[in-house]
Amino acid sequence: MSIDLDRTRPIWRQVAAVIVERIEDGTYPAGSKVPSVVDLSTEFGVAASTAQKVLAHLKAEGLIRTEVGLGSFVADR
Template sequence: MAWDLKSDRPIYSQLVEQIQLMVVSGIYAAGCKLPSVRDMAAEASVNPNTMQRALSKLESDGLLYSQRTSGRFVTEDVQRIMQTKNDLAADLINDFIQKMNRLGFDREQTVSLLNRMIKEEGQNG
């Protein structure tokens, strides 16, 4: 997966989000070992200190853990990963609802519009 970093937001929080996404989508599966900080930083073309900060944040959130001698791993707790997945989904949906709101659709209208589009897509596909 390519790293996509926007220029107007802190790099560190974007790294956190993208690593979360990689874990949730199984690119880094539960229990799997992560590359070294330096390698990950080089891959994303960012400063190793920034990558370190992002990884530490994910560690304190419990999504990653590190073992002193052998490196950093994705948690084996599948529940924890599912929780992250749900959190990310909730963020996306809230964002979507807010944007629809700005367009002038309230929640019910948004949901019915969504349903209609999904139905149409089913018929066309």
Template sequence: MPAYTKKQQLIDALTERIESGQYPPGAKLPSGTELCAEFGVSRQVVRSAIDWLKARGLVDGAPGAGVFVRAPNR
């Protein structure tokens, strides 16, 4: 299951960056191309990880504009 491992590594890294404030609320995540290059994964793995983050309410996608960190629900 290498794809699952790579996806989980990407999810963990992005979640850590969001939670640590490296990517603060409103920040735009790196592009899919940049994430592919940084993590050595396919576009499908990046899309799948972003979909997971969206489902958990950590990010929102804006068609044509990118993916942005959501403000925490408090």
């Protein structure tokens, strides 16, 4: 799926909004793995640093949790 990003607004916020929407609509249910930095970079055509910022934001908001060596997962609500 191709997502059209508005290059006049912060890209990381737009990508984060898409991931939040996927969590809320059940595309990524609680406990499921969310895309990695590489996967986000590829899907959205963004730099790795942008993808890292997205995941850091989602973690700070309590929406995902990370497990070293395993990846990021949707947090239980």
